[in-house]
Amino acid sequence: MADRYETIAAYLDGSLTGEDRLRFEAEMQADETLVAEVNQWQANDAMLRAAFPIADGGVDAAMLNRLGLAEPKKLPIAANDNRWSWGRIGLAGGAIAASLAVAIVLLQPTAKGLADEQQFQIAMESLPSGQTINLASGNPIGPVLTFRARDGRYCREFAGDRVGGGIACRSEGEWKVEATSARGADTGNSNQIRTAAGSDPAALNAALDRLGASDPLNGENEKGLISSGWKE
Amino acid sequence: MHAGSAEMESVRARIVAFLPRLRRFCTVLARSEDRGDDLMQATVERALTRIDQWQPGSSLESWMFRIAQNIHIDAVRAQGRRGITIDIDEAVSLAGDDGRAVVEGRSDLNQARAAMAALPDEQRVLMALVVLDGRSYKEAAEILDIPIGTVMSRIARARQSVDRALHGEGQGNG
Numbered sequence: 001m002a003d004r005y006e007t008i009a010a011y012l013d014g015s016l017t018g019e020d021r022l023r024f025e026a027e028m029q030a031d032e033t034l035v036a037e038v039n040q041w042q043a044n045d046a047m048l049r050a051a052f053p054i055a056d057g058g059v060d061a062a063m064l065n066r067l068g069l070a071e072p073k074k075l076p077i078a079a080n081d082n083r084w085s086w087g088r089i090g091l092a093g094g095a096i097a098a099s100l101a102v103a104i105v106l107l108q109p110t111a112k113g114l115a116d117e118q119q120f121q122i123a124m125e126s127l128p129s130g131q132t133i134n135l136a137s138g139n140p141i142g143p144v145l146t147f148r149a150r151d152g153r154y155c156r157e158f159a160g161d162r163v164g165g166g167i168a169c170r171s172e173g174e175w176k177v178e179a180t181s182a183r184g185a186d187t188g189n190s191n192q193i194r195t196a197a198g199s200d201p202a203a204l205n206a207a208l209d210r211l212g213a214s215d216p217l218n219g220e221n222e223k224g225l226i227s228s229g230w231k232e
Numbered sequence: 233m234h235a236g237s238a239e240m241e242s243v244r245a246r247i248v249a250f251l252p253r254l255r256r257f258c259t260v261l262a263r264s265e266d267r268g269d270d271l272m273q274a275t276v277e278r279a280l281t282r283i284d285q286w287q288p289g290s291s292l293e294s295w296m297f298r299i300a301q302n303i304h305i306d307a308v309r310a311q312g313r314r315g316i317t318i319d320i321d322e323a324v325s326l327a328g329d330d331g332r333a334v335v336e337g338r339s340d341l342n343q344a345r346a347a348m349a350a351l352p353d354e355q356r357v358l359m360a361l362v363v364l365d366g367r368s369y370k371e372a373a374e375i376l377d378i379p380i381g382t383v384m385s386r387i388a389r390a391r392q393s394v395d396r397a398l399h400g401e402g403q404g405n406g
Contacts, residue, residue, distance in 0.1 A: 005388040013362055013387065015369045044344075044394050045363050051344035052256050052364055059251040063269070067276045069248050118242050126249035133245045227253060228366030 054227050124175035146222045150212025179207030260360040261304045263349045275300040297375045347397035355390035
């Protein structure tokens with residue numbers, strides 16, 4: 001049987017569930033000392049997290065060289081007041097120059113396609129907005145901003161040089177593409193990455209409305225979510 | 233894993249994406265940024281040379297946390313035999329010494345670092361996994377290959393020690 005301190009810790013760590021959690025919360029309602037202890041431990045945790053932050057901007061190039069790992073490229077980001085377009089603008093130049101015709105490449109479940117899917121999942125799960133990793137094709141892709149959908153899911157708009165952008169939302173540990181910026185290419189709940197040489201922000205705006213998008217999360221919040229594996 | 237070049241590139245990208253979290257974990261384990269970076273480097277090298285031992289589909293991150301923990305334990309044992317001790321004052325000064333002016337709250341953060349550094353290895357590694365990295369008790373138990381009950385009790389003892397270090401004996405959880 002867990003003692004008082006183990007129960008407080010488990011409560012703070014999200015490991016107290018079901019009836020145990022309800023019983024503990026009822027106990028707190030009747031015990032101010034317990035509430036004070038829980039609050040103090042929670043503040044201690046916050047202090048520890050502040051004392052050991054995740055480094056801004058990841059790991060520097062010199063360290064990556066030392067480790068024999070390639071440096072991730074940064075997406076060019078244009079300054080823009082529009083809350084939804086600042087990230088998209090950065091890649092639009094390349095995308096528009098590439099082609100006026102919309103070329104949708106639906107990735108086939110080949111080894112290359114699977115590798116791309118994996119890269120995409122990694123980018124959505126672990127990269128701060130503005131950083132990219134390369135798909136098997138060599139094209140970089142990465143998140144440009146993060147928001148919360150009305151249904152509580154976390155979603156990220158993604159984009160890449162020479163490939164289109166879109167929106168993916170996280171459910172059950174997996175990022176599923178909700179919409180792409182290619183004209184007429186709303187993929188619904190398809191989990192396949194579509195890339196396009198053209199871009200249509202209207203498609204994304206419609207998806208943002210449909211999802212009930214919150215304001216974009218700030219960098220701190222986003223970093224916290226990445227480091228906690230997208231747990232609250 | 234029989235890694236083709238595309239798969240290997242994908243693994244490398246995943247490791248790069250994971251490095252900031254691994255670096256923090258190693259810093260906490262080794263109680264200093266420099267030793268933490270050495271530990272991170274040894275961990276990445278071992279992961280890359282033994283990548284065929286990683287099961288695709290299982291968590292690469294958990295596997296690398298485990299590698300780091302094993303290398304750290306080996307190093308601590310070797311230091312113990314050589315009689316080298318770790319200086320807690322050194323640990324207190326780690327992180328954030330970038331020449332900027334001391335800002336308000338800095339001493340609180342130093343206290344928090346000292347409290348963490350003073351924890352025994354087996355408690356500190358759990359604080360790094362659960363409180364800093366947000367791993368569940370189940371994941372932490374799997375990474376360290378210990379029972380969940382042990383995770384629970386060590387985390388609780390660690391938090392009691394941290395609380396005493398930050399607030400003194402008489403307050404809070406007395």
